[in-house]
Amino acid sequence: MWYRWTCGGCDHAVWSRNLSPGVTEMQSHLWMHHRRKRSDGTPPYRWECPYCGATGVEYVQTDGNALKNHLTEHVPSVFDTVSTSDLVHPGGRLLLYTGGGGTAATVMRKHVFFDADSLLLVTATPDKQLELLSEIPFPPVRTAVLTTASPPYEYADATGGQVDVIQLEGGIGLTELARESSDVIEDYGDRGGTFHIEFDIAGAIIERFGLESAFKFISALNAWIHRAEAGIYYPVSSSKQPKSVLNALDGLFDRSIRAREKRLVSSFN
Ligand SMILES: [Zn+2]
Numbered sequence: 019m020w021y022r023w024t025c026g027g028c029d030h031a032v033w034s035r036n037l038s039p040g041v042t043e044m045q046s047h048l049w050m051h052h053r054r055k056r057s058d059g060t061p062p063y064r065w066e067c068p069y070c071g072a073t074g075v076e077y078v079q080t081d082g083n084a085l086k087n088h089l090t091e092h093v094p095s096v097f098d099t100v101s102t103s104d105l106v107h108p109g110g111r112l113l114l115y116t117g118g119g120g121t122a123a124t125v126m127r128k129h130v131f132f133d134a135d136s137l138l139l140v141t142a143t144p145d146k147q148l149e150l151l152s153e154i155p156f157p158p159v160r161t162a163v164l165t166t167a168s169p170p171y172e173y174a175d176a177t178g179g180q181v182d183v184i185q186l187e188g189g190i191g192l193t194e195l196a197r198e199s200s201d202v203i204e205d206y207g208d209r210g211g212t213f214h215i216e217f218d219i220a221g222a223i224i225e226r227f228g229l230e231s232a233f234k235f236i237s238a239l240n241a242w243i244h245r246a247e248a249g250i251y252y253p254v255s256s257s258k259q260p261k262s263v264l265n266a267l268d269g270l271f272d273r274s275i276r277a278r279e280k281r282l283v284s285s286f287n
């Protein structure tokens with residue numbers, strides 16, 4: 019389960035496995051809203067609680083400690099507990115920005131793997147994903163890996179579930195990649211149960227084939243996964259992909275989140 023807090027004043031949300039990183043995020047986010055009300059940057063500072071309307075005054079410059087302390091009283095009522103499917107759900111399409119510390123991204127991936135009956139990993143680094151998979155107590159019944167990486171695949175036999183690694187040629191085009199992907203998606207979609215996909219090469223496709231081709235490819239992929247009732251997430255590194263490029267793809271995803279250390283936050287903030 020995850021702790022989830024949503025702002026209410028804007029679309030900002032945070033998910034964390036432990037309560038404390040989520041509470042820190044809530045406190046600093048609400049303080050960000052509140053500090054705009056400051057008069058001219060000198061004390062006294064007035065604060066008003068967005069939940070209960072309580073007000074207070076601080077006579078010395080702080081980082082909003084009085085409001086932050088007050089907010090902890092509301093923590094039990096403003097945090098929801100949700101399952102991993104709140105992040106990656108059947109038919110859902112998530113853009114996952116990694117690279118901001120990212121422990122939370124690894125934790126999310128492991129939980130998605132744990133939830134899956136069928137799993138498709140499209141990746142240039144199969145060892146990394148399969149190592150994560152090997153750490154899951156109950157791995158998916160079936161896993162397919164599409165990759166251009168050459169064998170041996172170090173953890174393929176260590177996962178405890180059935181793993182089919184399909185090696186693609188290094189110079190593979192988008193048409194062929196589409197065919198290979200849709201074959202697995204159709205097959206796994208027909209088998210029922212929970213089906214998840216990690217598509218780890220969106221950034222590489224943009225770099226190699228350009229934005230327009232990547233847009234078309236991801237649109238097609240999203241249509242197939244919708245039919246198969248699979249949940250898909252696209253890890254991308256915001257340090258490698260310019261924001262303008264990712265903004266252009268924005269409409270292809272239900273939600274984008276940014277992985278930070280120990281928490282996931284809605285990406286715009
Ligand atoms: Zn907000």
Ligand SMILES: [Zn+2]
Pocket residue numbers: 067068069070071072088089092
């Ligand atoms: Zn209050």
